[in-house]
Amino acid sequence: MGRRLSISFDLDGTLTTNRFVDSVWLEGVPGLLARKRGIDPDRARRLCMEEYAKVGEDSILWYRLPYWLEYFDLKDATPEELVSQYTSTIELFDDVVPVLETLKAEGFTLILFSNAARVFLDAEVSSGALEPYFDRIISVSDDWGMVKSNPAAYARLKGMFPGPLVHVGDHERFDYEVPLSAGVDAYHICRNRERPAAGECIADLREFADRIRGMTP
Numbered sequence: 001m002g003r004r005l006s007i008s009f010d011l012d013g014t015l016t017t018n019r020f021v022d023s024v025w026l027e028g029v030p031g032l033l034a035r036k037r038g039i040d041p042d043r044a045r046r047l048c049m050e051e052y053a054k055v056g057e058d059s060i061l062w063y064r065l066p067y068w069l070e071y072f073d074l075k076d077a078t079p080e081e082l083v084s085q086y087t088s089t090i091e092l093f094d095d096v097v098p099v100l101e102t103l104k105a106e107g108f109t110l111i112l113f114s115n116a117a118r119v120f121l122d123a124e125v126s127s128g129a130l131e132p133y134f135d136r137i138i139s140v141s142d143d144w145g146m147v148k149s150n151p152a153a154y155a156r157l158k159g160m161f162p163g164p165l166v167h168v169g170d171h172e173r174f175d176y177e178v179p180l181s182a183g184v185d186a187y188h189i190c191r192n193r194e195r196p197a198a199g200e201c202i203a204d205l206r207e208f209a210d211r212i213r214g215m216t217p
């Protein structure tokens with residue numbers, strides 16, 4: 001008997017829709033900025049997006065709400081307060097609970113492996129009641145001080161789960177190309193987006209579960 005397969009999941013855009021993170025970053029932060037500077041919300045949103053883009057998603061700062069509140073000089077809300085205003089927008093994709101339940105029952109080791117900071121990750125896990133499914137829940141940014149753009153993050157994950165390991169997520173580079181480059185098997189999930197014409201991309205978690213069962217000895 002070989003070791004059982006460990007399965008690593010991205011969170012935002014893979015298990016949860018982006019409604020929640022978009023609400024915090026594209027409504028919550030700009031809303032505070034609009035109030036502070038007396039500008040209209042659309043202008044504040046554009047301003048925020050410009051500043052986010054300058055930092056970019058490969059930087060750990062991108063994920064750090066305290067950094068941004070300080071950057072924009074917004075002291076009216078703590079990160080926890082801001083996030084808590086939007087927890088009602090947290091929503092799981094329909095296939096998440098049935099697929100996690102089945103995979104868990106089949107004995108796979110399940111890992112949540114997200115760039116999201118703890119303040120987001122914990123709210124989503126709690127609201128989605130996801131904790132019982134996972135053997136490990138890792139905020140790559142907060143727990144490890146890394147971003148999944150770095151192959152070393154996947155190398156470290158692989159070291160923790162030395163048997164066969166597969167990762168799935170919606171970010172083509174962070175969740176597919178980078179893990180493959182670190183020697184971790186990976187699937188890119190497209191969700192509701194168009195499948196790239198030439199790319200290898202799976203539609204949803206049911207298709208993912210079928211594929212990985214095919215590779216299990």
Ligand SMILES: [Mg+2]
Pocket residue numbers: 010011012013014169170171
């Ligand atoms: Mg994602």
